[in-house]
Amino acid sequence: MRGRPALVTSYEAAQAPLRTTTTRVWFTALLLFLIILPLQLDAELNSLMATAFLSAIGAIGLNLVTGWAGQVSLGHAFFIGVGAYTGAVVAGDPDGELAGLGLDMAIWLPAAGLAAALVGLAVAPLATRLRGLYLAIVTLGLVFLGGHLFREMTSVTGGAGIGREAPSLVLFGVDLETTSSIAGIALDRPMKLYLLSLALLIVLALLSKNLTRSAVGRAFAAVRDRDLAAETMGVDLTKYKLIAFTVSSFYAGIAGAMLATVTGFIEPGTYDLLLSIQFLAMVLIGGAGTLVGVLMGAAFVSLLPRIVEEVPRLLPFITAESSGGFLTTFQLQTMIYGALIVVFLIVEPRGLFGLWVRVRNYFRAWPFSY
């Protein structure tokens, strides 16, 4: 129990990040590991890790609105798309065929977040009128509306089947697209993307942690647990739902623009219902309403396809081919998502985070664990 404060006098302090020496030591170790890791991985895995970090940013956003404020949103893919296309337009070639302003990442990245946040703000009033299933269906409508807009606004998105280039990674005038060497270490594009994504994730994760342990976070939780009771206690439902949607969309916008840069090319079909469900899966599998859980969920869902790709080598009745055989990897992957959501909701509603807490408590009480 060394390093643990003797007396905690406020909710904020009780919820503070890195409260004890143990967590601080582990966090620092993990951070160092994550900083050194890209040097050991190849370009493909670095890109995959960057995708995981950036998905985590999007999932944190969804967690704010769904996990904390209790407003189920199936429209996350739409906000991700808004961020991606805002980034692409602000960064795009001004002389190209598609709309573009040719600005730096220092501008397009915040712009992507803000544009998505504005759209979130515009949509939020829906949430003040509806809740539960009704809200889920209405936000589902957003994905379809967005899908149509993205397909048809050809001067912005390039159109279905054609697409456009993602925003270019030029930060403060420095081109991150090319390989450069620092202190004798060659850093290629995926490595830079990895480090940049990690840095962004840490900043945005801490910001969300601070938001949720403030009065706003408590209001979110009150709305989630019982909106009528919250209102009776003086929580302004409209205000907090607006905040939840806006902040969540901001995160989605940032994640969308950055995720687009990983492949470097975006096609409108990407921002469909399946993407929304993937983010929902990250939140649910990880553990709704917890930050660490969502980080684990995002990592799990992002890395799962790559892990499943290895399965055919172990189980010969699953084929890597797209057709033939008992089960293909793609089908297996889809089934694993589905099964995991079912299993976690029934057996461990707190998700991976819940599992982690149980494991931790077991060892904390060791050798007197029951």
Place this chain on the structure above:
Amino acid sequence: MSKLSRGSACVTALLALALGVGTCGADEDGGGDAAAGKVKVGAGITSEPCPGGAADRGCIYLGILSDLTSGPFAQLAVPITDAQEDFWKRVNDQGGIAGKYDVNVTKYTRDNKYNPQEHVAKLREIEPKILALAQSLGTPMTLAGLPLMKRGDLVAVPATWWSGWSFDDDGLVLESGYSYCGEALNGLDYAADEFGKPNRVLAVGYPGDYGGDSAAGAKIWGEANGVDVAAVKTAPNAAAGNQDAVVSAIKRQSPDVVLLATGPAEMAEIVGKAVAGGFTGEFIGSVPTFNPAVLKSQAGRAILAKYRFVAPWGPFGSDSAAHDAMSKATGGKAPANDGYTFGWMWSYPLKALLDQAAKDGDLTRAGVREAVQKTTATYEGALPDHKLGGAGENVVKQALIAKPDPKAPTGASVQKQFFTGPTAEKQEFTEACSKA
């Protein structure tokens, strides 16, 4: 609060580090040139033999990005890919490249699902490990990958006939045969000759520079011949659901000739539904619209009666040294469709290019790119020799017309041998048609 500020200090340090990473220098990293014999080599070439290759030769890895599973051209793309494997196997059997290297086209074969985003993602994955692309399928996909190819000196064999490959690619795309634009001109010249000059033409195509190029060709033809040409855009069934919008457009506008630039399944649906709905005009298809499997569909009879397609070279059963070699490679068995012929023909320029680069003693990517301007592709009699590179000096204009024929080995026989229609002959290609 001190804990928090310690945490934020840590974050600040990390951010600074990440930014520092960006700000410190952006000097180019030299490619891994390693001397092997007299030929300079770099990315995509190993001194170890290919998997299953000759033990005394190194290995050149070529990538393939094709529509192998769920896209609209999967039926054609699988034989295209098979043909390229057979083509390079034959090259290896005949001594490889300069007798020093075998060619492997299987290790870095990826599925682009006819989606540009997927294409670029897969290209990024395999790009560091290949010398060139033995296949880059789809016009929008290849265009999406072009910036990466330019940056990495990566030449590619296209599985697309966009007219822009003669102009907008810095010589990186090694096109063979005509373009969709020239195809449309020849196709409509043929239709005017065969069925009489049409009063109205409808060009139906996918979005982007496949359908767009074909429609642009139709427009040029219309202007040259004083014929009213309208264009309708459609999309693969995976995106559009069905082709009913096209069928109703055909009904509404009642053109005499419909020019199609879609996938085979979409073509069959359009022809079948339009003819069933009483449409009596003719259909001229772009070469990728045909797959003999559609003859077994409900639309089969309508297709046999009303549809012909333009082709850049003779179908599988034609007579030339190249066709004989193909037949030998498949053991005399006909492939599922003429995708096989496409894949085989498209591979000749890359073979000629690698030979030229090896002769120049530079098989690095930059060396291969440089050799483009000096290379002339030969097609073993299937097509006239074709000088690579240059911008528009050597655009191929000739085409032939094929007709579905259930008795022919790949379901189609030649209706009209190589010709260049009067409008195609007059047309000066100075830029991509679909950009004009």
